Amino acid sequence: MISIQNLSFSYPKKVSLFHELNWECSDGSIIGLLGKNGAGKSTFLRLLSGLIFPKNGEVKVGLQNPRDRQPDFLKDIFLIPDELAIPIHLKVSDYTKMMAPFYPQFDFVRFETLLKEFEIEENAKLGDFSFGQQKKVVLAFGLSTNCKFLLFDEPTNGLDIPSKSTFRKAVAANLGDQQTLIIATHLVKDVENLIDRVVILGDGKVKLDEDLLALSDQMNFGYAIEMPETAIYSEKSGVGLHFIQTRQENQNQSQVNLELLFNAVVSGAISAQTFSDQNQTTS
Amino acid sequence: MSNSLQINGTNISNLIRYEWMNRKKMYLGAGLGMFLFLIFLFLYIFYSNYQTTALLSKYIISDGKNIAWEAGNYQGIFIVGVFFLAIFATGQSFLDLREKKAARQYLLLPASHLEKYLVQFLGRFLLPLMIYPILFWLASVLSVGIFKLSILLLFENKAIDFPEAAQFFQLFSLPFEQPTIVYWFLWGSFLLIPSLMFLGGIIFGKLNFVLMPLSVLLFSGLMALSFLGLSWILQLDSIILGEQMKFEVLNFDKPEIFPGIPLLLLVIIVLFWIAIFLSYVVSYYRLTEKEA
Numbered sequence: 238m239i240s241i242q243n244l245s246f247s248y249p250k251k252v253s254l255f256h257e258l259n260w261e262c263s264d265g266s267i268i269g270l271l272g273k274n275g276a277g278k279s280t281f282l283r284l285l286s287g288l289i290f291p292k293n294g295e296v297k298v299g300l301q302n303p304r305d306r307q308p309d310f311l312k313d314i315f316l317i318p319d320e321l322a323i324p325i326h327l328k329v330s331d332y333t334k335m336m337a338p339f340y341p342q343f344d345f346v347r348f349e350t351l352l353k354e355f356e357i358e359e360n361a362k363l364g365d366f367s368f369g370q371q372k373k374v375v376l377a378f379g380l381s382t383n384c385k386f387l388l389f390d391e392p393t394n395g396l397d398i399p400s401k402s403t404f405r406k407a408v409a410a411n412l413g414d415q416q417t418l419i420i421a422t423h424l425v426k427d428v429e430n431l432i433d434r435v436v437i438l439g440d441g442k443v444k445l446d447e448d449l450l451a452l453s454d455q456m457n458f459g460y461a462i463e464m465p466e467t468a469i470y471s472e473k474s475g476v477g478l479h480f481i482q483t484r485q486e487n488q489n490q491s492q493v494n495l496e497l498l499f500n501a502v503v504s505g506a507i508s509a510q511t512f513s514d515q516n517q518t519t520s
Numbered sequence: 521m522s523n524s525l526q527i528n529g530t531n532i533s534n535l536i537r538y539e540w541m542n543r544k545k546m547y548l549g550a551g552l553g554m555f556l557f558l559i560f561l562f563l564y565i566f567y568s569n570y571q572t573t574a575l576l577s578k579y580i581i582s583d584g585k586n587i588a589w590e591a592g593n594y595q596g597i598f599i600v601g602v603f604f605l606a607i608f609a610t611g612q613s614f615l616d617l618r619e620k621k622a623a624r625q626y627l628l629l630p631a632s633h634l635e636k637y638l639v640q641f642l643g644r645f646l647l648p649l650m651i652y653p654i655l656f657w658l659a660s661v662l663s664v665g666i667f668k669l670s671i672l673l674l675f676e677n678k679a680i681d682f683p684e685a686a687q688f689f690q691l692f693s694l695p696f697e698q699p700t701i702v703y704w705f706l707w708g709s710f711l712l713i714p715s716l717m718f719l720g721g722i723i724f725g726k727l728n729f730v731l732m733p734l735s736v737l738l739f740s741g742l743m744a745l746s747f748l749g750l751s752w753i754l755q756l757d758s759i760i761l762g763e764q765m766k767f768e769v770l771n772f773d774k775p776e777i778f779p780g781i782p783l784l785l786l787v788i789i790v791l792f793w794i795a796i797f798l799s800y801v802v803s804y805y806r807l808t809e810k811e812a
Contacts, residue, residue: 288624289811306808308531311630322621324542335541338534339630 238263239285239386239417244294246277246284254280256441258294262434264385265414269428270421271499272438278421279319281438282388285419286316298386312340315384317375319391325364329374332363342383347411351377354403369395376404380411387418393427405431425495435495437502445502445509449493455512457484458494469511470501481507527638531631535639538629543615550609555655561597562663565589566683574677589683591690598656598691599710602649606714609648611728613640613721614807623812633808641800645718653691660686701781701789708792719799722806 244258254277262268272278283289284296287303287310296303301310324332329352337343352359355373363371372395379387393401408431412418420428435452437445459465462477471480479497484490501507540547569589616626629636664685671680694703713736720732773782 283624283812286628288627306627306633308526308528308630308632308635311628314628316624316628318621318624320621322619322625326545327541331541335538338530338537 238297238299240295240297241284242295244284244296245292246280246289247292248280253441255291258442260436260443260446262417264417266434267408267412267418267432268420268434268436269425269432269495270419270436270438271423271425271495272421273503274423276438277441278423278438279390282316282318282390282419282421285386286314286388287311288316313385314388315340315379315382315386316388317372317379317390317392319394321368321371321375323363323371323375326362328362329357329359332374333378336378337381340382340384344381344383348377348381351380351407351411354407355400367395369397369400372396373400373404376407380407383413383416385416387412387416388421389418390421391423392420393422393424401427425499429493429495435493435498437499439503443509445498445507445512447509447512451512452493452498453484453490455484456491456493456498457482457488458491458497470497470504470506472497472500525634526632527635528632531635532639535629535631535635536642539639539643551651551655554652555659558601558656558659559663559666562660562683563667566663566667569683570671570675570680573680588681591684591687594656594660594686595691595693598653598686601652601656602710603713605648605652606717607729607733610644610714611717611721611732613644613718613803615721617722617807617810617812618725620812623810627810627812633804637804637807641718644721645714649714653688656691657686657688701785704789705785705792708789708796711796712792715796715799719803719806722803722810 239260239262241258241260244255244260245253246255247253270278270281280289284291285298285303287306290304298310299313301307303310303314324335327335333345333348337345337348349359352374355370355377357366357370357373357377363374366374372392376389376392379389393404396404405427408418420432422428432449434448435445436443458479458481460474460477460479464471464478464480465482467482468480469482471478479494481494481497481501498507566589615622617623626636664683668682671677671682694706716736717728717732720728720735724731773785775783777783777786
């Protein structure tokens, strides 16, 4: 379980990034962490991993305070930052020899399989790879560590189209029930069919934190030539418009349009309050 | 015991493997470079002495034998080498923390702060200080061998006193039979430089080799100035700058706090040893508080 209470954080000589932020998540979910540029997605992951420390408030990952960077905690968390720091003079196999012993649950067979799926040669030097290929190595490594908490910052950034699909399949196939994966991204389409929960950061707070099943249960995401009267938010697209409306009982469930939802939340048309009001109405 | 203070053999060996695989070329390059440089330096000294002898025998009365380089002559070079080692090897502590990207990976390696700290201490402090005397001694032996061989094969004048190789334990000998106050002063200053450079690695990063020596100089300057200032306050005519420059500062060796132990020297020694101890404490806490 991850628990954040009254978190405040700011970089030196900068305005506050998070103020009194509260958030919780139970084990075993794939969370999409969305937000505009500068909203603090990467910072959020770094706070969770213990790379930076909150100015105020408490962060708990599992039973540990990330700030302590205890070995037991570090064995259970793996962060893939947006900017990689990998030893380019090493071969992929040497990189594994160097890093894998740190993670007692590391699955070598899975790593080899994932490398094959990503079409990565184990005996090639990391320095000979493109950024995307290097990212694939680290993604395969991260998914093989069996760490309880996986934090991926822009994991699909730099991946080609087939690799993005392979990544989604790899995550779906290799993540255990007790593992929590948080994916911070601005490429919402890449994670649309992967995540089961969405968190949207903005203005120093969590603007929305909803289960995707609950979202598709409560909201209807549709496309029409004219905006329905009950639409909460709409966006022009081609000859018609994409819209979000409250789902009626007789309506079929629709797939959540993450991009539309994100824009709606960022514009203020939808907020966490919208859902709590709705829950109260239905109950 | 707190987990962050734990020492686990597996974690230590993982960290050593990490360090070695990341910087194998640097370690081998530095070791080999230092070894070759020492050989070059010794041979340069030996041949210079040989040539000087040849010149002396040509123009001045000489017995034809060269200026002998004895085992005891190595110590000065050895000590200078230790200071260079402190600046360029020990000063390279916590290399992973110099760049944000690398620091993020390093700080998240599953090992305690103490384990990471110990591996740094081992790799940047103990290892160079252990390897250096061995390489130094080996370089002297090899240089003497090369010199002898070259004289026998290539030079006409073979009736010379060949240089001696260094004697390992003589490199560390101090000119005192039993510990004295000067002994503690010398060992203190000998250990202080690498200790401060080790600390500087985590404070100043890339610019450590410039900024830490500069900080030490600045601190020493301030100490000297305060010493002069104190002298002037206590005795106004002790410092006169003008027509006749005059520095009559307080005596360095007076007063004595114990027989033969000047107070000022004792204070300096105490400061040295506190600084040595604190440099390790501070660098450890710097590591625990490091953000990336």
